[in-house]
Amino acid sequence: MWGEDKILSLLKDIINKIPFERKEVSLSINSQELTRFANNTIHQNVAEENLSLTMRVGEGKRKIIVNTSDIDKEKIDKLIQDLYDLLKAQPETEELYLPESEPIPEYEKNLIAPSPELRADLVKNFIEKAEKHNLDAFGALSENTTEFGIINSNGVEAYATYSYAHGKVMYMGEGSGYQEELGKNLVSINFEKLSERALQKCIDSRNPEEIDPGIYTVILEPLAVGELFEMLSYFGFSAKAVQEKRSFLNLYMGQKIFKEFINVFDDGLNPEGIVIPIDFEGVPKKRVDLIKNGVPIGPVYDTATAAKEGKKSTGHALPPPSWGPAPLNLFFTPGEKTLEEIISETEKGILVTRFHYVNAFLDPIKVLATGMTRDGTFLIRKRKNTKNL
């Protein structure tokens, strides 16, 4: 960890050397460790620390972005010199919009001290379970920490950190079962419950059967819902997509197209998710209702898209250069029934654990997604989860 003082001090030194009217300098330092296991063996076990320095500058209707991982003083000075030529060569298109300073909300700082030993111990438990059932265990455990600072010519001076851990476990024999979860750290994830669930899915998925193509009631488990919503957010909930008329919001904004109980929001400060208090322009993250009582509302804004509509950024800028803002902290409000209750109400249907290779480029406006099911797809018959498909 560099810490706030060191990062902001470096950024101040750099921004003071840049002569343009609008300028922004940011530094992001990321460390991640990951243990990967397959066939009851750890086969990849890695750690890295990397940094990324980005400068955005603008004059009139010209703007430019440069990025480097080399912060040697001479290299940065050369890069600043290059900015003149790069900016001069740009045709006039649109100005660089930068945010004004806003107070950063209080947030619980969560920093992980990564431990290869802890990851190895968890993997041992997964493998023991697999061996008891004559199965193989697969998956990955990762620990990630990022600190970043941003300074701009409008007075923004922001610094934040965030950490998260992620675990996935899969068992494979004649069939396969899979579960994954995100947490503040590895200890906060209930791996016992997670691995038991994956194991049971694997056991239940032996002797798969085929069914005829047709129209079925489908129950999507959270992982599958998440993958579909990732597509919805990527293609639809960006203000840039709306402004370019390529979002489903252009067709359905304000119309009730979902059931009353469908509520989706984005909230970077919600402690249930990965808390990131500011976006990559240094703007505090705001909670945004994307779908309320079945009505799409959205979208989310960064500074540039907000300026075009005379609005304020909602704090959803991605690292530059980006294709516009995006919601990164999606929450789907839970309903009132348990999964078991929903299954018990279903005479005939299909239960999907997760999807594979989902994308929606075929018709991005309607978010027509294609993908395949994997690792636990079951037929529900007579209100019970019965056969693996």
Add this chain to the structure above:
Amino acid sequence: MHLLLIYQTIKKPSKKAFQIAKASASVNKKKVVLAPAEVYKTKWESYYKIDPFSVPFEKKLDLLFTADRIMREVKGISLTEAYLSFFKEDKVFLSSEGSEIEQSILESGGGITAYAIEGGDIQRRSYPNSFGGDFRKGGWEFIEELDLMGNAERIAKEAVALLSADPLPEMVTTLILDGTQLALQVHESCGHPTELDRVLGMEASFAGTSFLTLDKRNNFQYGSEIVNIVADATHPYGLGSFGFDDEGVPAQRSYLVKNGLFVGYLTSRETAVIFGEKSNGTMRADGWNRIPIIRMTNINLLPGEMPFEDLIASTDEGVYMAVNKNWSIDDKRLNFHFGCEIAYEIKNGKLGKIYKNPYYTGITYEFWRSCDAIADEKSWRVWGVPNCGKGEPIQIARVGHGVSPARFRKVKVGGK
């Protein structure tokens, strides 16, 4: 760099590497065994004529903005994209076995896309390929060959025309794929399932496994007898070419599918050893901060004997699809669904009306077994795919696929 500084720089990561190795060893019961490899002390450079980094920035911008303007001048175009991309990498490989290999790689690529949007319909056309264009080992001369400006008006007009085109009707018919879509078909349905680490389960919880299990080598009819697919890292301009892989194994050309029979995998030193063989050199990392894993090189479908024009002319009825738009394939690489930007009706040996939102679907080996014609060398070219994702943390590989258009019978197609 001063020796003390070098020591300080490597001390922390060395300590961490040791800690990680110890943690792995506390779990693992088997030792890693590597297939033998020769020792090399050499240098390798990819070929190019004009260094793109020496071309003035203004010239690059002028090309992009001119192509962009031409597309925007077409009535009905709402959005445009134009890309140029240049990649330079210098690598040094040293091993405790004694190899010392230096490599210098230079790659160039570019492309343009025009979007026509009306109501709830969005149609796009890309040149020379979608998702950024085409890429290869080479310099600025490749960008000049692409002639982005010369194709800008055509693709823009096609995107607008697609708005009023009919969706492709659902049917089972003869399908001819252009080079760009066939490159992706090879990538997804031959390249990935022949990666031996996938076959052995090393990617099971993420990218998936493979239907080409070990028992199928030399024992499985992957395609029709005219289907010959090689992994060729020695191709002069293929994006997946190199001198040596990241285990220090030299670039090679080896058959994956020969006369339709599945005969080989993409291997590494750790995986080839299960066959008692040497690696065929496909281990690559996407940068200094990633470990090498098995990656495609240039996975090439060898050309047939029929000129492309004859391929169309000898087809009574069918569909010609071009340029990928959407892709899904299962974790074993068997069931697939691919969408393209445009389809043309084929009737009595001629291309006819265009259709929008075309897709085709199938099962990998049934599809390749239905291949009855592959166009000849004249239309054969290695297409670059710069965005192949695999591994955790994710690694993005730059790979190539040499193909010419090919024909497949009894394929299920449709349009939204």
